[in-house]
Amino acid sequence: MTIARPRIYFSASISGGREDAPGYAALIGALARRGIVLTEHIGRPDLSDVGESGPDDAEIYARDISWLREADVVIAEVTTPSLGVGYEVARAAGMGKRIVCLFRPETGRRLSAMIRGNPAVRVLEYGSGEHPDDVARRAMAAATADRPQRVSRTEPDTDSSDSLEETARES
Amino acid sequence: MTIARPRIYFSASISGGREDAPGYAALIGALARRGIVLTEHIGRPDLSDVGESGPDDAEIYARDISWLREADVVIAEVTTPSLGVGYEVARAAGMGKRIVCLFRPETGRRLSAMIRGNPAVRVLEYGSGEHPDDVARRAMAAATADRPQRVSRTEPDTDSSDSLEETARES
Numbered sequence: 001m002t003i004a005r006p007r008i009y010f011s012a013s014i015s016g017g018r019e020d021a022p023g024y025a026a027l028i029g030a031l032a033r034r035g036i037v038l039t040e041h042i043g044r045p046d047l048s049d050v051g052e053s054g055p056d057d058a059e060i061y062a063r064d065i066s067w068l069r070e071a072d073v074v075i076a077e078v079t080t081p082s083l084g085v086g087y088e089v090a091r092a093a094g095m096g097k098r099i100v101c102l103f104r105p106e107t108g109r110r111l112s113a114m115i116r117g118n119p120a121v122r123v124l125e126y127g128s129g130e131h132p133d134d135v136a137r138r139a140m141a142a143a144t145a146d147r148p149q150r151v152s153r154t155e156p157d158t159d160s161s162d163s164l165e166e167t168a169r170e171s
Numbered sequence: 172m173t174i175a176r177p178r179i180y181f182s183a184s185i186s187g188g189r190e191d192a193p194g195y196a197a198l199i200g201a202l203a204r205r206g207i208v209l210t211e212h213i214g215r216p217d218l219s220d221v222g223e224s225g226p227d228d229a230e231i232y233a234r235d236i237s238w239l240r241e242a243d244v245v246i247a248e249v250t251t252p253s254l255g256v257g258y259e260v261a262r263a264a265g266m267g268k269r270i271v272c273l274f275r276p277e278t279g280r281r282l283s284a285m286i287r288g289n290p291a292v293r294v295l296e297y298g299s300g301e302h303p304d305d306v307a308r309r310a311m312a313a314a315t316a317d318r319p320q321r322v323s324r325t326e327p328d329t330d331s332s333d334s335l336e337e338t339a340r341e342s
Binding site: 013014015016017049050051056057058059060061062064078080081082083084085086087088089090091094109110111112113114115116117118119 | 184185186187188220221222227228229230231232233235249251252253254255256257258259260261262265280281282283284285286287288289290
């Protein structure tokens with residue numbers, strides 16, 4: 001996949017906790033030098049775990065799913081547990097997006113088996129001492145690396161994210 | 172939907188934190204009087220946030236997705252933010268499952284817009300003072316209530332969970 005300015009959906013905790021927000025802002029800044037970050041608000045220091053003050057939850061949901069559809073790659077910071085991030089990773093897998101999850105093992109947290117054991121997800125570990133530009137470079141390289149083509153299907157699939165995963169599992 | 176002994180996928184935080192584990196155990200006990208709980212291990216007091224000691228992450232992932240497929244209803248406790256729970260809610264929506272999310276507002280936490288603003292999810296609030304049997308009864312009533320039939324599609328859909336959600340939105 002070679003896209004001059006890939007559209008990047010950056011996903012990270014909002015309601016789950018904002019203690020890593022400065023790190024999100026640094027990653028977003030570094031990713032913005034490599035593509036168009038659709039979700040730049042995730043790094044804003046004035047965005048608290050109370051969430052956005054403008055749109056209601058249904059509007060946020062509809063907007064985020066729309067951005068997810070537009071994205072070429074999905075980069076999720078998964079160190080802080082978050083319902084929204086887990087939800088978006090699953091939806092992105094169902095849409096056949098390339099998904100890279102960034103995780104800092106230094107926190108001592110265990111990463112969910114639904115992420116770590118997921119054949120549709122690439123997990124990249126990093127440390128808080130690593131330069132955000134290096135993390136962003138590694139994340140984009142992993143997100144844009146060649147992968148097997150998805151098997152085309154001839155019938156409607158009521159749970160299409162599985163077909164992706166089962167394809168990935170075969171590789 | 173009338174199923175004598177519905178199969179229930181109960182989803183709750185493991186890696187995200189186990190502080191509510193006694194509550195999960197009480198809910199599982201109450202749900203087990205109304206159906207077959209496929210995921211009884213979620214309530215076990217010896218299950219820490221380090222996760223299960225037997226299967227590896229890929230095995231846990233494959234097993235949980237298999238149980239999710241078998242389930243008639245999905246009941247998720249969403250008070251403690253969790254990547255795995257968010258992931259499973261999205262996958263369950265993609266499979267067309269009935270999903271009820273249980274949330275305790277008394278914690279002061281905000282529930283993710285991807286759950287609260289999600290037309291495929293029913294959110295039920297409860298308090299720690301409510302009897303688990305009453306919570307389970309309300310959850311099962313919400314999970315088995317009539318809902319509009321899904322619109323059938325004539326073309327393969329690469330992101331089928333949307334069609335469900337858009338159907339729900341029309342109702």
